[in-house]
Amino acid sequence: MSTSSSIRVRFAPSPTGMFHVGGARSALFNWAMAAQSGGTLVLRIEDTDASRNSPEWTEGIIRALAWLGMDGGQYEGPYFQSANADKHAAAAATLREQGRAYYCDCAREDVTARTGDQHRGYDGHCRDRGLGPGPGRALRFRTPDEGQTVVVDLLRGKPTFENAALEDFVIARADGSVTFLLANAVDDMSQGITHVVRGEEHLSNAPKQQLLWEALGGAAPVWAHVPVIVNEKRQKLSKRRDKVALEDYRAEGYLAEAMRNYLMLLGWAPSDDREILPWDVMVAEFRIEDVNTSPAFFDVKKLRAINGDYIRMLPVEKFVAECLPFLEAAPFEVDMAVFNELAPLAQTRVALLSEIVPMVDFAFLPEPDFDEQSWTKAMKEPAADILAAAEDAYRDAPWNAEELKNRLEAVGAERGLKLGKTQAPVRVAVTGRTVGLPLFESLEILGRERTLERMAAARAKLTS
Numbered sequence: 001m002s003t004s005s006s007i008r009v010r011f012a013p014s015p016t017g018m019f020h021v022g023g024a025r026s027a028l029f030n031w032a033m034a035a036q037s038g039g040t041l042v043l044r045i046e047d048t049d050a051s052r053n054s055p056e057w058t059e060g061i062i063r064a065l066a067w068l069g070m071d072g073g074q075y076e077g078p079y080f081q082s083a084n085a086d087k088h089a090a091a092a093a094t095l096r097e098q099g100r101a102y103y104c105d106c107a108r109e110d111v112t113a114r115t116g117d118q119h120r121g122y123d124g125h126c127r128d129r130g131l132g133p134g135p136g137r138a139l140r141f142r143t144p145d146e147g148q149t150v151v152v153d154l155l156r157g158k159p160t161f162e163n164a165a166l167e168d169f170v171i172a173r174a175d176g177s178v179t180f181l182l183a184n185a186v187d188d189m190s191q192g193i194t195h196v197v198r199g200e201e202h203l204s205n206a207p208k209q210q211l212l213w214e215a216l217g218g219a220a221p222v223w224a225h226v227p228v229i230v231n232e233k234r235q236k237l238s239k240r241r242d243k244v245a246l247e248d249y250r251a252e253g254y255l256a257e258a259m260r261n262y263l264m265l266l267g268w269a270p271s272d273d274r275e276i277l278p279w280d281v282m283v284a285e286f287r288i289e290d291v292n293t294s295p296a297f298f299d300v301k302k303l304r305a306i307n308g309d310y311i312r313m314l315p316v317e318k319f320v321a322e323c324l325p326f327l328e329a330a331p332f333e334v335d336m337a338v339f340n341e342l343a344p345l346a347q348t349r350v351a352l353l354s355e356i357v358p359m360v361d362f363a364f365l366p367e368p369d370f371d372e373q374s375w376t377k378a379m380k381e382p383a384a385d386i387l388a389a390a391e392d393a394y395r396d397a398p399w400n401a402e403e404l405k406n407r408l409e410a411v412g413a414e415r416g417l418k419l420g421k422t423q424a425p426v427r428v429a430v431t432g433r434t435v436g437l438p439l440f441e442s443l444e445i446l447g448r449e450r451t452l453e454r455m456a457a458a459r460a461k462l463t464s
């Protein structure tokens with residue numbers, strides 16, 4: 001792509017549902033292109049389908065973009081497509097006056113009856129009937145009978161479409177409302193868009209829209225149709241089947257920086273195999289031409305791993321701040337002084353921020369939230385004996401992790417047990433689970449009184 005500063009790209013979501021990862025990836029690709037060339041990104045909310053869109057979804061899009069780092073400073077707008085209704089109507093009228101569009105009163109059944117195939121496009125029946133406007137009449141664009149429409153796509157070369165195979169598509173419905181094809185093309189033209197970067201599902205619209213641009217006197221944009229995103233079964237991501245809403249990932253504890261990094265890798269990769277790239281490096285290195293055309297696999301495991309890496313890179317105070325919303329929603333009161341001590345231990349062990357809650361709950365609940373499987377696994381013979389001996393060993397121990405470890409090791413040695421075995425009942429008695437933060441540091445933070453109390457309570461439960 002040329003780095004001329006005149007490029008204008010746009011992100012044009014329809015607010016018809018939760019903002020999903022595919023939309024977010026398109027937004028990021030566009031943002032990176034604008035940022036690397038000193039160009040402009042336009043945000044246009046395509047809100048013309050009144051029956052399907054709602055302000056709530058629009059707010060969701062704007063909120064999600066802001067979370068990813070895109071706010072008023074990164075884009076021009078938001079513009080609302082519904083505000084451009086006059087321009088759309090004027091374009092439809094111009095095409096009609098020029099004879100590039102004509103009225104049609106065919107019902108779908110009539111077309112099928114004539115062509116004998118319900119999947120076939122419109123057969124041009126009304127092309128030369130000279131119908132004027134009227135109830136039940138849609139306006140169709142007259143596609144050329146001959147020649148080809150060559151779309152310049154930065155990822156796909158020059159997809160070429162036979163004009164004869166492009167049906168005379170509807171630009172304004174019988175009720176006067178304009179279709180996506182026209183509104184989208186008119187807005188792109190009037191907003192001076194130079195590069196249209198969007199999902200592959202729109203590739204078949206490109207020749208039709210290019211014909212509209214040309215008919216309306218514009219020079220077609222450069223296109224880039226980015227690949228579909230698929231799940232592990234190679235099925236196109238769908239909101240009914242897969243987790244696609246950005247908000248859901250955020251709620252689970254993915255960091256915005258990690259999400260942004262991962263989304264950029266859906267179809268694109270830097271020249272070497274680096275996976276963690278700060279945003280400014282992404283902007284400098286991203287090349288739309290290098291985006292793949294094969295389906296991009298949304299690999300949740302990889303996303304998780306990248307998120308864990310990003311969590312570990314945070315300064316601990318930032319990690320604590322990121323954990324706050326999760327702690328606030330937890331079913332216990334958090335003593336921040338205690339949490340600040342636990343945070344560095346937890347930071348290296350969570351892949352998702354939400355995992356913080358079960359990892360630290362033992363420190364804030366009046367008694368551990370026992371996990372049944374952990375209990376069964378750890379609380380078998382000689383658990384009661386180990387707990388009794390540990391209580392004795394800990395009663396007058398200097399209260400620090402190292403000493404607590406040494407003393408428990410000694411308890412195990414007397415019984416011919418390794419530390420891991422000796423540790424298990426203590427860990428479950430105190431934290432409720434077999435896995436978690438480093439045990440002795442946890443005990444140090446929890447304090448002698450509560451540690452002894454919990455070991456005794458577990459022992460009582462075992463021997464009752």
Ligand code: GLU
Pocket residue numbers: 011012013014046184197198199202
């Ligand atoms: N509103 C359309 C969509 O969300 C925009 C397509 C485009 O980017 O041209 O699918």
